[in-house]
Amino acid sequence: MADLSRRSLLRGMGTIGVTGALAAAAGCGVPPAYVEAADRTSPDRSARDHRLVFANWPLYIDVDDHDKQRRPTLDAFQRRTGISVTYTEEINDNDEFFGKISPALMNHQPTGRDLIVISDWMCARYVRLGWVQEMDRAAQPHVAKYLDPQLASPPFDPGRKHSVPWQSGITGIAYNRRKLGREIRHTSDLWKDDLRGRVTLLSGLDESFAMLLQGEGVDITRWTADDFHRMADRIRRLVDRGHIRRFTGNDYIKDLDSGDVLAAQAYSGDVIQLRADNPDIAFVVPEEGAELWAESLMIPNLADHKSNAEKLIDHYYRPEVAADLAAWVNYVCPVPAARDVLASSKDKERAALAEDPLVFPDAAMRKRLAIARDITSKERPALAKEWNGIVGL
DSSP: OOSSOHHHHHGGGTTSOOOHHHHHHHHHOOGGGOOOGGGSOOOOOTTTSOEEEEEOOTTOSOOOSSOTTOOHHHHHHHHHHOOEEEEEOOOSOHHHHHHHHHHHHHTTOOOSOSEEEEEHHHHHHHHHHTOBOOOOGGGOHHHHHHSOGGGSOOTTSGGGSSOEEEEEEEEEEEEEHHHHOSOOOSGGGGGSGGGTTSEEEESOHHHHHHHHHHHTTOOTTSOOHHHHHHHHHHHHHHHHTTOEEEEESTTHHHHHHHTSOSEEEEEHHHHHHHHHHOTTEEEEOOTTOEEEEEEEEEOBTTOTTHHHHHHHHHHTTSHHHHHHHHHHHOSBOSOTTHHHHHHTOSSHHHHHHTTOTTTSOOHHHHTTEEOOOOOOTTTHHHHHHHHHHHHTO
């Protein structure tokens, strides 16, 4: 198991929109950037070239406790299929990686990668621009059978034709139960006087807005610009009164751990790591709801080894493989059937994960989870400007 989650180290910065020409292409969907379906594929070399290139985030796959160069679930795929995988940990930030590969995609050129993992809010841009290929689900029986139904059809990709969740998670509230001296059950509990100057929110628009809208009683599957403005007005007033200590990336982890902050908008996977060292830290899905998100696998246009990539995706939807990955990364597992695999483990730590609702949300928690509708390309410039003005970016 990782000492720190991948998100803890790196995810906080990937939230602000791309600037310049790339922003125009991604945010506004300019016609020259869009790639028609007929132009997204190239001759697949998989049958004669048994390899693929897989780009992922750091600390987002299992590694051997005694040999950090070995990745057991990936090694098992290579042994079983004979397909060699070049695995790179080159995605440190959604926008940075978008900027890295977008020139090739805009100009109808291969990226040199067969498989990438991107946060769903950014996946929406790739899908909207026609920069990723539709997958062959007939070649992915485990995905078809085991994908969590709650993640199966996000607004940006109905039916998950272009994307498959790698891992999932929840944006909720983490707090120090002992130092605060009370429970937090509602988002509005963050605004009480005893948390003045001791609460933080996430700085990124895409990471923060959904749970805050839910706290206002909004159905995030159909939120409106008016809903957003009302929420933003509340947050602005709280900032003006000094109630919100600051807006953060993942540095809220240090603030919570030190006690400088008593409550924070937080990611579920981070809290599993925090609780291991500090059992006073609790995570709550507010009564009004919280956002369920995913970071998803996609096959970029003109990938040379599409079939090999589809096989690798399907490998990770085998329940026993998904269980091994979940035991290491500690995010919400997109393969609910992996729970039974972990529950039957003789290892007490692995078996305990099967009962952790932050890895396998129970029915009561799932009722409070929702996937937000996307911020459209037309909405994004104005909403981002308003939010960034509040955050101070």
